[in-house]
Amino acid sequence: MKTFKFIIFLLVLFLTHLLFYQYLVLGEVYPDLFLVLAVYSALRWGPNGGAISGFICGIIQDSFSYTYFGLHAIAKTVIGFAVGKVRHSFFSNKYIVQAAIILTSKILHDVIFYAIYFSRGEESFWRQIIFHTVPSAFYTCILGVAFFIMFRFKAATKSW
Amino acid sequence: MSKFFLFLWEHKQSLIFLFLLLLSLTVLSLPGRQRFHLARQINRAVITPFQMVVSQVDYFLHLKKENEILRKNNFILALELYRLEEIKKQNQRLEQLLEFASRTPVHFIACRVVSGGIGEKSDIFIIDKGNVHGLEPNLPVLVPAGLVGKTIETDAGRSVVQLFTHQDFRVSAKPSHKEERAIAGSGPGGGLYLFNIPLRTQVQPGDLIVSSGMGGIFPKGIPVGTVAALEKEEEIGIKLRAKLTPAVNLDQVSEVFVLADSAFVSPKAGLLFEASDSLVNLWNER
Numbered sequence: 001m002k003t004f005k006f007i008i009f010l011l012v013l014f015l016t017h018l019l020f021y022q023y024l025v026l027g028e029v030y031p032d033l034f035l036v037l038a039v040y041s042a043l044r045w046g047p048n049g050g051a052i053s054g055f056i057c058g059i060i061q062d063s064f065s066y067t068y069f070g071l072h073a074i075a076k077t078v079i080g081f082a083v084g085k086v087r088h089s090f091f092s093n094k095y096i097v098q099a100a101i102i103l104t105s106k107i108l109h110d111v112i113f114y115a116i117y118f119s120r121g122e123e124s125f126w127r128q129i130i131f132h133t134v135p136s137a138f139y140t141c142i143l144g145v146a147f148f149i150m151f152r153f154k155a156a157t158k159s160w
Numbered sequence: 161m162s163k164f165f166l167f168l169w170e171h172k173q174s175l176i177f178l179f180l181l182l183l184s185l186t187v188l189s190l191p192g193r194q195r196f197h198l199a200r201q202i203n204r205a206v207i208t209p210f211q212m213v214v215s216q217v218d219y220f221l222h223l224k225k226e227n228e229i230l231r232k233n234n235f236i237l238a239l240e241l242y243r244l245e246e247i248k249k250q251n252q253r254l255e256q257l258l259e260f261a262s263r264t265p266v267h268f269i270a271c272r273v274v275s276g277g278i279g280e281k282s283d284i285f286i287i288d289k290g291n292v293h294g295l296e297p298n299l300p301v302l303v304p305a306g307l308v309g310k311t312i313e314t315d316a317g318r319s320v321v322q323l324f325t326h327q328d329f330r331v332s333a334k335p336s337h338k339e340e341r342a343i344a345g346s347g348p349g350g351g352l353y354l355f356n357i358p359l360r361t362q363v364q365p366g367d368l369i370v371s372s373g374m375g376g377i378f379p380k381g382i383p384v385g386t387v388a389a390l391e392k393e394e395e396i397g398i399k400l401r402a403k404l405t406p407a408v409n410l411d412q413v414s415e416v417f418v419l420a421d422s423a424f425v426s427p428k429a430g431l432l433f434e435a436s437d438s439l440v441n442l443w444n445e446r
Binding site: 021025030034048051055064065068071077 | 172187195199200202214328
């Protein structure tokens, strides 16, 4: 996979999330293309790429939440780094594997995010995870893989 | 020395990760005002320029349809206005007879929401009017259905609206048709609550909660939400709190009205964060 094409792919993910987020939201199901961006960066460039792109996307997302400014950044940095660390453990060129990685990443991301977010409150953490995170994770992984397929990247091991 | 650099180089992955993690934790623990300014700077530099462009495109795409609706509404309202003009004249005559003092008219500024966040749990709106349009901090922001929030920062052409879901947001509120004041604001999990209700209360599920007019920012009578359930405040035990169903669904808000320059509003009543912070501190101390 050509680096330039890959960067364009990341840029499309970034701009789609930044500009068309409100059109992508389905009721209370929220997509997270910034997380998809961090995951694909980690798969391509390893822990450093994943952590740095996760941090940048997270801090931009946080600029709308003044109360918990930095929380998305923490969650996405951790996920980016973790995915980068374990990227050689699976054959991540298969779409189904990518979908599974994004799904797991989104669930883990939300577990970190809401564990801190609800730490001062009494709202049900598990309710949030089951009823909001799981549907959002499925939606995010469908969107993420769909974007990846749209760019028609070659499925070759060397390309990562 | 070279061993030290060699060590850094060998562990650069972990060091970069730790550095980013520490940086995130640092910004998360910044004091309110610094956190606000840093977030605002990032928002202003990275997001707002892009979203202004999309907002303009969206605006022009919907202009024709909106124009047709407005023409139709204009015709209906013109008829209504004619009827109301007659009533107004009659009202003025009666007020003169009763020697009522004349009131300043309410002045609304219509604004479009340029940006409403790009993630879950965002608690601000960016709107397309600012200082030059007469906006300033601490002005009530409404839609016909009820309260949206208040302005907290204004640039020349844009303003930041603190939504009722923001942790620092507080408004003095009461049930409609009852005189039992309490404080409404964001509670556990970002939900809307009415706090500080005595155990022997007249508040009941289904009651409409409106702003009480106390506090100097929000005029009386703006719908805040409806009481969904009453529950005990576990920390105290002698007070209740009511979970509210917000009057306004923020996901569907694309245009808002800022109540400016009226007899009801005193924008200087609370400096940015000062009033809200003190309330939050009181809350945490209990």
